[in-house]
Amino acid sequence: MENILNALVVLANFVLIPGLAYGSQIALGALGITLIYSILRFAHFAHGDIMAFGTAFVIFGTWGLQYLGISFGPLPTALLALPLGIAVIILYLLTADRLVYRFYRRVKAKPMIFVMASLGVMFVTNGLTRLLIGPGERRFDDGQRFIIGVRDFREWTGLAEGLALRGSQVITVVVALIAMGLLFWFLNRTKSGKSMRAYSDNEDLALLSGINPDRVVWITWAIAGTLMVLAGTLYGLDKSYRPFTYFMLLLPFFAAAIVGGLGSPIGAIVGGYIVAFAEMGITYAWRRFFSHLLPDEWMPAGLMQVLPVDYKFAVTFGILVVVLIFRPTGIFRGKTL
Amino acid sequence: MIRVEDLHKHFGGFHAVDGASLEIAEGSITGLIGPNGAGKTTLFNVIAGVLPPTSGKVFMAGEDITGLAPHELFAKGLLRTFQIAHEFHSMTVRENLMMVPPRQSGEDLWSAWFQRKRVRLEEEEIRRRADDVLKFLTIDHIADQKAGQISGGQKKLLELGRTMMTDAKVVFLDEVGAGVNRTLLNTIADAIVRLNQERGYTFVVIEHDMDFIGRICNPVICMAEGKVLAEGTLDEIKANEQVIEAYLGTGLKNKVVKEVGHV
Ligand SMILES: Nc1ncnc2c1ncn2[C@@H]1O[C@H](COP(=O)(O)OP(=O)(O)OP(=O)(O)O)[C@@H](O)[C@H]1O
Ligand SMILES: [Mg+2]
Numbered sequence: 001m002e003n004i005l006n007a008l009v010v011l012a013n014f015v016l017i018p019g020l021a022y023g024s025q026i027a028l029g030a031l032g033i034t035l036i037y038s039i040l041r042f043a044h045f046a047h048g049d050i051m052a053f054g055t056a057f058v059i060f061g062t063w064g065l066q067y068l069g070i071s072f073g074p075l076p077t078a079l080l081a082l083p084l085g086i087a088v089i090i091l092y093l094l095t096a097d098r099l100v101y102r103f104y105r106r107v108k109a110k111p112m113i114f115v116m117a118s119l120g121v122m123f124v125t126n127g128l129t130r131l132l133i134g135p136g137e138r139r140f141d142d143g144q145r146f147i148i149g150v151r152d153f154r155e156w157t158g159l160a161e162g163l164a165l166r167g168s169q170v171i172t173v174v175v176a177l178i179a180m181g182l183l184f185w186f187l188n189r190t191k192s193g194k195s196m197r198a199y200s201d202n203e204d205l206a207l208l209s210g211i212n213p214d215r216v217v218w219i220t221w222a223i224a225g226t227l228m229v230l231a232g233t234l235y236g237l238d239k240s241y242r243p244f245t246y247f248m249l250l251l252p253f254f255a256a257a258i259v260g261g262l263g264s265p266i267g268a269i270v271g272g273y274i275v276a277f278a279e280m281g282i283t284y285a286w287r288r289f290f291s292h293l294l295p296d297e298w299m300p301a302g303l304m305q306v307l308p309v310d311y312k313f314a315v316t317f318g319i320l321v322v323v324l325i326f327r328p329t330g331i332f333r334g335k336t337l
Numbered sequence: 338m339i340r341v342e343d344l345h346k347h348f349g350g351f352h353a354v355d356g357a358s359l360e361i362a363e364g365s366i367t368g369l370i371g372p373n374g375a376g377k378t379t380l381f382n383v384i385a386g387v388l389p390p391t392s393g394k395v396f397m398a399g400e401d402i403t404g405l406a407p408h409e410l411f412a413k414g415l416l417r418t419f420q421i422a423h424e425f426h427s428m429t430v431r432e433n434l435m436m437v438p439p440r441q442s443g444e445d446l447w448s449a450w451f452q453r454k455r456v457r458l459e460e461e462e463i464r465r466r467a468d469d470v471l472k473f474l475t476i477d478h479i480a481d482q483k484a485g486q487i488s489g490g491q492k493k494l495l496e497l498g499r500t501m502m503t504d505a506k507v508v509f510l511d512e513v514g515a516g517v518n519r520t521l522l523n524t525i526a527d528a529i530v531r532l533n534q535e536r537g538y539t540f541v542v543i544e545h546d547m548d549f550i551g552r553i554c555n556p557v558i559c560m561a562e563g564k565v566l567a568e569g570t571l572d573e574i575k576a577n578e579q580v581i582e583a584y585l586g587t588g589l590k591n592k593v594v595k596e597v598g599h600v
Pocket of ligand 1: 348351371373376377380420
């Protein structure tokens, strides 16, 4: 019995809890991708870099607040700085839309052109971020680090294995759940949200039903921007902030959105957790987990790790390829909200 | 009500609408007929702001509305239906109708969140109106079905229903009757006449069914090859040499018999 508990604690500590947090971060990113895809109808490649840009402002805000001696009790100060980052990013996205995308919308350009345009925005944003905060790693997590510490856990339970629950992990999951709940409320219950769904479903009809396309585009960017800054800040709190890492997150974001079904918000969330758990599960060394369950003489020699951690993006890529071959529409058959 | 002046719409070298001029009298139910490919739908698309004109002007109640976006025209009371029925396929039939009424207070987040009661009352009012419209069109039994799953004829009725959800001034119907059975066609004809009389809608109706046109439309405008050929009562149109030629000229002799009737 105790062996099983120990194994479960190992699993929770190294796979379940981190996977849940990481999955929430990916889900938030994928939600933005899916929203932009189904309403503005293109794959938004600037997502990761704009996320980095927005998080940079949250970090500045955090520093500013720390300098002023303002803190958020046991919670990270960054949460207080979120509105600043979100406001800046919404302004930034609307400016980008005005300067770049709107033109292509007017001339009814093909989606590929939009993708290329978003690559351009990505490079510009990347440069701005480097100018602003530099390419290096930043940590801005303050507040209470651990809700449950490894040692405390061992003392309470008397188990050999310990379990750590970090504040940032709980905050990530809670904030993500709140954001998702609000998003679904908005899309399904409010007239504006329904207008967005209508626009994504049938643009011509939406226009002829009196729905203002500019407003729909505006709201889409605002929501996507909010999701980006949330995802970026939560990821930064949970792991660390580095612009290049954020750019690399583009792959799991798109994988999650595609696995769930591009255009389906539920799909983006489910896809986010699938991708996260697959990455963690396949790159985790299971030896310690099984050492509690199997007799010593049955234990194989290796680490029982399918792939080294460096290959975690290969896992994502693999999932993406499999889904695109066997079920290109994704789990929830995407396309419209 | 609506005046179209020398309107051209070219697709590459092809002149789909080629210098059409016409006037729609306020309070009328005007029929628009013409052989397939005459440019009727394209004319609607230009008037309703779906396509920009190559040249020419459109006026509504004396105001130049050329090139306004569809949602701006909607706000002015100009509505249209699609020849190929459109619908929000992931929403129910009732929700499809409920999308239409403009300026709902649930539109801004503030009232959606803080004034739920008001928003709910308003929504119930709109829902009632949607149900009335569905009953009127005899499709109230499919109110909760996903609009993507209903039949082609039912989609046509939904198209018409959409125009009944708001106070329109002028409504352009593009073959609302096509693919709908006789009895229902009569219902539609009655609905159009009633909306015209009771609510003062002006209608422009594209139809290939001459009985339908003859029953409710006066005047009738005939288009061919992007131009307006003739205008008058249906009988006058039927007797018009140019019109007969236009229908014959397309090589569809049997169409003349079927559509224009014994000439
Ligand atoms: N988007 C487009 N691009 C190119 N050509 C077009 C386009 N839309 C319409 N056309 C052409 O313009 C002509 C007029 O088409 P339109 O749909 O207006 O005809 P119609 O009078 O409505 O015919 P029907 O009675 O069959 O509905 C057709 O020859 C059609 O091929
Ligand atoms: Mg047509």
